[in-house]
Amino acid sequence: MFRTVFTVSFLLAILTACAGPTDAIIGQVDPRVDLEAVEGLTKQVVYVATSRQATDEAGLLFSGERGAELGFARFTVTIPPDHKTGAIERPERAPADPRSEFAIVDPTVFSGSKPFVNRLSRELRSRPPANRDVLLFVHGFNTTLTEAVLRAAQFAHDSGFTGVPVVFSWASRGSNFDYVYDLNSVLIARDKLIEAGLLILEASPSGVDFVAHSMGNFLTMEVMRQASLQGRFNASRKFRDIILASPDIDVNLFETQLKGIPRSQRNFYVLISANDKALGISKFLAGDVPRVGDADPERLADLGVTVVDLSEVKDTSSIHHSKFADVPEVVQLIGRHLESGSHFETSTTASNVPANVVQSIANVPITIFGGQPRSVGLQ
Template identity: 40%
Template sequence: MLERGRRMPGLGKARRAAVRVAVLATCLALLAGCGSRPGPDALTPVGATVPGTHEHVILVASTRERDPRPGVLFNGERSTALSFAKVDLSVPPAHKPGEIEWPKQGLGDPSTDMVVREALFRDTQQEFLRDLKSELARRPVGQKKVFIFVHGYNTMFSEALYRLAQMAQDSDAPAVPVLFTWASRATTEAYVYDNNSATAARDKLEETIRLTFDSGAEEVSIMAHSMGNWVTVEALRQIRISGKGLPANKVGNIILAAPDIDVDVFKSQLKRFGKPAKPFVVIVSRDDKALGFSDFIAGNKVRLGAFTNDAELVDLGAIVVDMSDVKALDSFNHGKFAQLAEIAPQLRGSVMRGATANGGTAPDTLSIDGVKISGLDHLRLQSQALNQPATAAAPAPAAPPAQ
């Protein structure tokens, strides 16, 4: 028998790491069984129309491999080229805020499901820019904005697309939604593959960001979720050190939702940035189970999205949106960020009032419907520096933004 407290001979670091992966995959699989995912035909175009549907156009830039099947479009394998697409879709009349009405089997029903109306591949950057400029031209001056959404680990293309549609619908924001989707195999055991895919996508995300700024948009915002934060912060870091920065007057919100980033790594990244002129918005939740498992597999190193010291993140120059007290709609407690879209106008109004208050009478922290927002002093300082009202860093999507 083994003595208590002694390790079995040969159980080295590699084996312990393998055990961690196995435990992680098993636990996540059990949790994933509580939810539902779109079927294999989820993106097959539907021609039927019904009254009361809400139409959206989403532009796509992707490092995924194209898939010839009409209900798939992009699969989970990597492509060395940046691919583009334009997707017209609809949201059903009885859509519930925060929810995604998946087409589960066969063709979706537009009266009850989110469905694709038309999906077209684009072959060049010029075609992508043409579509983006066309969508911007439909907006009046002051609303010619772009919102880039970067999804997270274990995400099918259809899931990322419909998540963005859900937020576009719930936020009722005017910006053109752009989905940057990297090669996730959408399985719990593919954590390492997904992480490497996200890392490999850094240059293509930088390319996509620069393309959107070349479109003539008045403002470009970015929202990343989960592992998507890793590729997003890395791409922004690359832009920062390239010597070819983005036009500061056109940078909107940078929102990091449930970021699956080691806190120490994030701190080192921010040292390169310095305190950003426009603060990052970091959405956290202490009960995020998915990030809890990421902590476990990473050797019990806390992930940024589950960090409990809001004050320390504020000191780094962030605005922190703490959703720990908000009841999640998913079993992981990992998709709470999507629920912000419904209350976006209320949050933006409260943040604006807090950020522009005179005489130091406004608190640095406020709470709305269980959402705690800290770091409003950063907005007040920004407002004073620019000598204009602070509206930029509202913690809810300022535009239509899974894992």
């Protein structure tokens, strides 16, 4: 027992490496900088629905503890002029300098769901009809609200998404050592994600694209299964793309979750990578059962989902867990897919692979297993 605990602690310590940048940057901007005078600076609006508990701590707004009710907020994220696609130029400390770093400005916390829906509805109506989609992003394990907002803004900006990103932020403590706490927070948040989804639909978006990362996929799949068992899956026809990036789900559990969804409606894109070190640790903790994000792609494709294998795609991360957003070619490829509503474009097909396998997508070493999904919806 001691040996197992020591091994896990050692592995997590390697991934943690150091304390990292501060999260207390919400609304904390260098007062000497005039945002309007920063040439080349861009802005990205991000809405949030969260199961986190509110906090009075400066620069945070919501903590890693679990709230009794959903909280709602709206932020503007500024993206520096020299931003590099796939990167998040985070400030190491507050206040942020928007000339060279991401900054979170103009925070608004709504008093309840009605003002949240009304503001989101106005935001959508203020845009051209083609830009009235919502990108619903569900973050993963070990993620603070600040990190989730920054990631959603970076992904929306770098992918070229022209609608409005909305983060569903469940109560992760943002610590490598709180895996079990985070896992239980996911389970507690299931009904709240359904509630948030219904509120987003009240704002009348043209459509909703769903992107989940890591442990956020566990929450996403639980909600999809629950909706299907209740006869609500694919009812509104609003949800179009469901992208599951690096899913931290026991592969056997994933098979069980999919049993609740008719095979004809299993229209998911599953992004995997065999060299994902974060999922390797999760697999170790789970008794050596593969995680969906590093499972056999053909096994997953046999379940009726489309698998996008990123194993050969090079990235700069040491743990290779966020290729969907970190790799410029990948995030832009996803963006083109979301924008057009079409299938992933293919440039070549190898002659020595099965018919359901397509290789070299847009000159990126990606392999796709399985059929191409259709648009879907979730009431």
